[in-house]
Amino acid sequence: MKKPATTQAPIHELIANRWSGRAYDAGKPVTQTQIISLLEAARWAPSCYGDQPWRFIVWNKNADAKAWQQALDCLVSGNQAWAKDAPVLVLVAADSLFGHNQQPNRWAQYDTGAAAENLCLQAEAIGLMAHQMGGFNPDLARETFNIPSQFTLMAFITVGHPADIATVTGEALTRETAARTRKPLAELFFTESWGKPIV
Amino acid sequence: MKKPATTQAPIHELIANRWSGRAYDAGKPVTQTQIISLLEAARWAPSCYGDQPWRFIVWNKNADAKAWQQALDCLVSGNQAWAKDAPVLVLVAADSLFGHNQQPNRWAQYDTGAAAENLCLQAEAIGLMAHQMGGFNPDLARETFNIPSQFTLMAFITVGHPADIATVTGEALTRETAARTRKPLAELFFTESWGKPIV
Numbered sequence: 417m418k419k420p421a422t423t424q425a426p427i428h429e430l431i432a433n434r435w436s437g438r439a440y441d442a443g444k445p446v447t448q449t450q451i452i453s454l455l456e457a458a459r460w461a462p463s464c465y466g467d468q469p470w471r472f473i474v475w476n477k478n479a480d481a482k483a484w485q486q487a488l489d490c491l492v493s494g495n496q497a498w499a500k501d502a503p504v505l506v507l508v509a510a511d512s513l514f515g516h517n518q519q520p521n522r523w524a525q526y527d528t529g530a531a532a533e534n535l536c537l538q539a540e541a542i543g544l545m546a547h548q549m550g551g552f553n554p555d556l557a558r559e560t561f562n563i564p565s566q567f568t569l570m571a572f573i574t575v576g577h578p579a580d581i582a583t584v585t586g587e588a589l590t591r592e593t594a595a596r597t598r599k600p601l602a603e604l605f606f607t608e609s610w611g612k613p614i615v
Numbered sequence: 616m617k618k619p620a621t622t623q624a625p626i627h628e629l630i631a632n633r634w635s636g637r638a639y640d641a642g643k644p645v646t647q648t649q650i651i652s653l654l655e656a657a658r659w660a661p662s663c664y665g666d667q668p669w670r671f672i673v674w675n676k677n678a679d680a681k682a683w684q685q686a687l688d689c690l691v692s693g694n695q696a697w698a699k700d701a702p703v704l705v706l707v708a709a710d711s712l713f714g715h716n717q718q719p720n721r722w723a724q725y726d727t728g729a730a731a732e733n734l735c736l737q738a739e740a741i742g743l744m745a746h747q748m749g750g751f752n753p754d755l756a757r758e759t760f761n762i763p764s765q766f767t768l769m770a771f772i773t774v775g776h777p778a779d780i781a782t783v784t785g786e787a788l789t790r791e792t793a794a795r796t797r798k799p800l801a802e803l804f805f806t807e808s809w810g811k812p813i814v
Contacts, residue, residue: 421659425651428740430629431733436661452624455804455813459797460620461732462635464749468798473805474813483807510725523749526709526769529728533660534630537736541627550663550722563809570725598658599667605654606672608682610762614654614673 417581419596424615434540436547439584439592440501440576445478450542451504454575457538461531464523469511470531471567477503486560491572492551498588499549502574507557508532508548509567528570535573545578616780618795623814633739635746638783638791639775641700644677649741650703653774656737660730663722668710669730670766676702685759690771691750697787698748701773706756707731707747708766727769734772744777 420432451474463469475484487505488496499505510528514521532548539546554569563569584592602613619631650673662668674683686704687695698704709727713720731747738745753768762768783791801812 421655423652423655423659425648425655427652427656427659427737428629430627431656431659431737431740434659434661449624452800452814453622453626455800456620456622456624457626457630459800459803460622460626460630460633460795462633462735462747466796468803471803471805471809473807473809475807480807523769525724526728526731529725530732532725533729533732536661538626538630541630548661561809570722596659597665601651601654601658604658604667604670606670608672608674608679610670610672610760615651 417578417592421596421598424601430537430540434537435596437545437578437592438498438547439579439581439588440498440503440545440574441579442501442503442576444503444577446476446504446544446575446577450544451476453542454535454538457534458531461527461534463527463530464521465514465516467511467515467521467527469521469524470528471509471511473507473561475505487572490552490557490560491549492553495549495551495572499574501579502576504575506535506573506575507561507569508571508573509563509569512566512568525568525570532571532573539575543577544575547574549573616777616791620795620797623800629736629739633736634795636744636777636791637697637746638778638780638787639697639700639702639744639773640778641702643702643776645675645703645743645774645776647675649743650675652741653734653737656733657730660726660733662726662729663720664713664715666710666714666720666726668720668723669727670708670710672706672760674704686771689751689756689759690748691752694748694750694771698771698773700778701775703774705734705772705774706760706768707770707772708762708768711765711767724767724769731770731772738774742776743774746773748772
């Protein structure tokens, strides 16, 4: 289901069409090549000093259902309710220290957000749908998967094929077909000085 | 100049071709429609609770050269040396507090990184080149442009038309034509548990 962004100037269809749906087709697996394609997109994001501070763990239900279930268990219940239909789960972490000198990297989370966005856009490019979530238990994830404290856990991402909208009903249908919205340009984007709207 | 990413699985050309060059065509302005297109791409990035924590200030040399110069002065000298040829400068800030409850937003920088990446990809989509920099003086930028302390200053971005590579010489040419590199997939991307390489 396409829900392109409404914009005052044209934007690339990849960016316009990416959106965070929740209705997945549980029966349609994601291939290993598709997973590598998603990760390559993340890999080529820019980063401060070329540090590439992002780390991703990927769980593919069709490769290791037990590990995938452990990942699903880290989500808050409201997210588990729909994420259970996504065959791929991804955990995104940011290295708090620069690799070249082990000093704090104040761009680690910023750069990691860029890498995750590239993954989501690449999903759109190959007919998949990605949805990022902040609603998970970072302590449980860290303990379950033995993640060093140096890495900040930022988000889980669901990946899978979007469900055929004709098969979606009830509340899920309402949610899935709701209009996408954003704040007006003038609230977020300024020109010349702070608070002076660009349009 | 195209320098597409080398990947083990195909990725969308927009993501493959985006790169952070430094050689700009100082004589070719960026239009207001192009600027709005860049900001619309940023605007439609995803964010936690839909907070849209990013704020951007845009300086267009061809609209207000004095304000643009004030922005350029915030960069470290090594960046000023080449950023002076970029007709558009952008400052990216992250709101440290959620809009709905004024509590700390731990995803603010992560989400802001996604919005900035969308801007850079949209630049590529319309034949422009964007380059993010962490090398600037945040105290000077905050004072010059009166930016509230609630907002963390993350990056400056140069935007403009790439220079015709035939006009670039010396060290700049070496830098501009150098191969793009990234760490191997196996170092950053794991499967099932921390540290287990995906490939």
